[in-house]
Amino acid sequence: MKFFSRKNTKFVSIAIFLLIVVFISSRGADNPVRGTALWILNPFMKTFRIFSGGTHGFFQFLGSIGDLKDENEKLVKENQQLLAEIARLKDTAEENKILRTELDLLPKNKFDLEASFVIGQDALGPGSMILIDKGVNAGIKEGMAVIVSNGILVGKVRQVFPDTANVILVADQEGAVNGEVLESGAKGIIRGTYGLGTTMDMISQAEVVKEGDTAITSGLGGGLPRGLFVGKIGQVDQSEDKLFQQATIFSSVDLTSLKVVFVVKRF
């Protein structure tokens, strides 16, 4: 029969063999193989990533020259507002320190951070996974929070190898975290929408959530520290016939242009 030609027989046998490989991989047998391959490719990926980031930055700069003047003026104004806020917060920090001493409370611990370069990105999925150049050997474990400067959450560690790790970004559906609205204390689940954005879901209808509010991690469940900034609340979908409210979240971080991230090893 024509179907059982040498070519088709070869194809069927290879397909069956690959199904067995997939089954074995599902039991975790692929981790050493994947870890070794990534360890070999790590330096090349890092070099190309850094080089292409520089090239992209150069072309972006050329394209944005016209907008620089307006952006500069906007930033000067914002800087002045922030300076005023810093002064106010310093005062609050001092007051906090005094109150803690008086109430005999322990000081807040600082995070134990591990800086990592982003060496790759999931190019064929929704694009909401990144590869970093630190792994088990640097003390990184699954579930650890990954932040950028000033405590902005970008994702959490999903899979760890000896010298690399996969980080699932907040913009991915599978990167859900427990969240809270800073202003009202409303609790919800922050999850991504197919890599295109983030929403806070399952907010009680009794809670008040407004546009411009701040979304942070709530710390519930103990997996992630409390207070990591996620984004600003955008549109709030509040409907009487639904059980919960939903709000879109605008992140201040461009998740596609991450170069260096920090893994929170201890908090």
Next chain:
Amino acid sequence: MKKLNLFLFILILFIFQYSVLGVFFHIGRIPNLFVALVVSLAIIFGFEKSLGWTIFAGFLLDVGSTWLVGSGILTLVVILWLIDKMKAITEFRSKRYLFAVLLFLTAGVSGIAFDILIEIIFRIEKLFSPDVASLRHFSVIGKAYVLKTAYTAFSVIPVYFFARKFPKRSGIFLAGKKR
């Protein structure tokens, strides 16, 4: 020597796919260079001679993703086999522009086929391994997915151009040239 060149070419494609393209393209619009590679190899070498290289490329594809090792390899092998069945496209190599258009269309359709196949494999994998993530591409078909498919189709032109340089002494003759 040509085997070493092809090996290095596939490694470079891997680095481009995972470390370079993500910087220049938006999320969800990154072309699939591995599909472009498989289309090119199928047309230049045929199924049997491309099989080893396809398995190697699929392995690299799996290494860089969160998928189970074997998923990407299986998908690319199926695409290779299907393209090899479409022998008609190779008959048009002498008609340069028509061949380019057919190559473009084949790569575009193969890109979509890749996503469908990998989604099917994921759903089967989820039955015996709940940790497997599902891509769910087809809930988000829109401008981004159309662009991604178009970029994949365009990327086959340079990939085919480079891949055809490797078989220097093979019996395959190029468009416009005589043996």
